[in-house]
Amino acid sequence: MNSLVSTFLNPKGGKSASGASPLGEIGGLLAVLAALVIGLSLTAPHFLSAATFTSIAFQLPELGLLTLAMLIPLLSGGLNLAITFSANLSGLVLAWVLKAGGGADAGLLVFLVGVMAAIAVGALIGLVMGLVVAYIGAHPILVSLAMMIFLRGLGEFITRGGDVAGFPPYVVALGQGTLLGIPVPLIILIAAILLWMLILNRTRLGFSIYMLGSNLEATRYSGVNTGRALTMVYVLSGIMCSIAGIVMLARFNSVRVGHGESYVLITVLACFLGRVDPFGGFGRVVPVAISLVILQVIGSGLNLLGTNQHLATALWGATLILVMVIRALWSRLRLDFLFRRR
Numbered sequence: 166m167n168s169l170v171s172t173f174l175n176p177k178g179g180k181s182a183s184g185a186s187p188l189g190e191i192g193g194l195l196a197v198l199a200a201l202v203i204g205l206s207l208t209a210p211h212f213l214s215a216a217t218f219t220s221i222a223f224q225l226p227e228l229g230l231l232t233l234a235m236l237i238p239l240l241s242g243g244l245n246l247a248i249t250f251s252a253n254l255s256g257l258v259l260a261w262v263l264k265a266g267g268g269a270d271a272g273l274l275v276f277l278v279g280v281m282a283a284i285a286v287g288a289l290i291g292l293v294m295g296l297v298v299a300y301i302g303a304h305p306i307l308v309s310l311a312m313m314i315f316l317r318g319l320g321e322f323i324t325r326g327g328d329v330a331g332f333p334p335y336v337v338a339l340g341q342g343t344l345l346g347i348p349v350p351l352i353i354l355i356a357a358i359l360l361w362m363l364i365l366n367r368t369r370l371g372f373s374i375y376m377l378g379s380n381l382e383a384t385r386y387s388g389v390n391t392g393r394a395l396t397m398v399y400v401l402s403g404i405m406c407s408i409a410g411i412v413m414l415a416r417f418n419s420v421r422v423g424h425g426e427s428y429v430l431i432t433v434l435a436c437f438l439g440r441v442d443p444f445g446g447f448g449r450v451v452p453v454a455i456s457l458v459i460l461q462v463i464g465s466g467l468n469l470l471g472t473n474q475h476l477a478t479a480l481w482g483a484t485l486i487l488v489m490v491i492r493a494l495w496s497r498l499r500l501d502f503l504f505r506r507r
Contacts, residue, residue, distance in 0.1 A: 259414055
């Protein structure tokens with residue numbers, strides 16, 4: 166049974182770039198999560214309460230969906246800095262469709278049309294980035310940075326920096342309601358995680374994504390259509406961004422271009438904490454999902470401790486630097502140990 170689980174979590178069948186087994190990585194992250202819960206329960210008042218965990222369950226999905234949107238480009242050796250603005254612009258498209266269809270009185274059919282339009286916009290944004298990266302050869306950081314600036318300027322111009330609000334009650338229920346006691350946004354996140362695991366571990370595209378991140382030229386010579394694969398990487402990322410934008414619209418009952426700008430940093434941090442190789446080729450969905458929970462627990466604990474929001478943002482940046490330093494030192498220690506054994 167363990168071998169089946171290991172195979173599903175790691176399609177390459179071996180260890181990660183860090184040398185840890187899939188189950189070992191998950192066990193280590195779960196141990197960190199348990200230690201955090203115990204520590205915060207002793208220091209933060211009312212941390213172990215239903216209200217805290219309900220809050221975490223509602224806040225986690227939007228960050229989780231954006232992290233999934235960041236994960237696939239990272240695995241391919243790229244990056245998508247435009248995830249939040251892609252999500253918000255997709256949300257704006259849904260909002261405009263709802264407004265045109267009656268606003269708070271818009272029917273379910275109007276909402277479904279708006280959802281399809283939002284997903285199409287997210288896919289189009291990803292398609293443009295993917296084509297430029299794959300066929301022009303521009304660096305993903307520069308392409309996604311340029312797209313981020315373009316989307317931000319376009320959105321601010323169209324909305325004049327304001328919010329779009331006032332949607333039907335069923336839209337609010339999608340973002341704030343529960344199904345069998347489970348928050349609806351959390352159900353959407355779980356479904357997205359399972360979809361990403363299926364794509365990465367059980368499809369030819371998923372195998373190609375790992376190969377792209379490991380060695381682009383070798384992948385091209387092996388017969389893989391690297392241009393098509395890279396394009397699909399950013400299309401999938403854009404689609405996941407649009408789903409995140411829909412969830413954010415539903416949860417806040419409003420949408421604006423600049424919502425969640427700080428999420429870019431946290432999504433990258435979640436991926437690196439989940440043992441995704443920053444150069445691509447290695448990483449799994451489950452450790453990243455656990456890392457998301459860890460970061461959300463830390464955020465909720467800091468709020469309960471009364472930490473200033475700006476200080477919390479500084480701590481995320483410091484944590485990202487610390488994670489990179491620890492991983493670099495750990496890799497050097499492993500290499501030294503292997504050379505000494507030889």
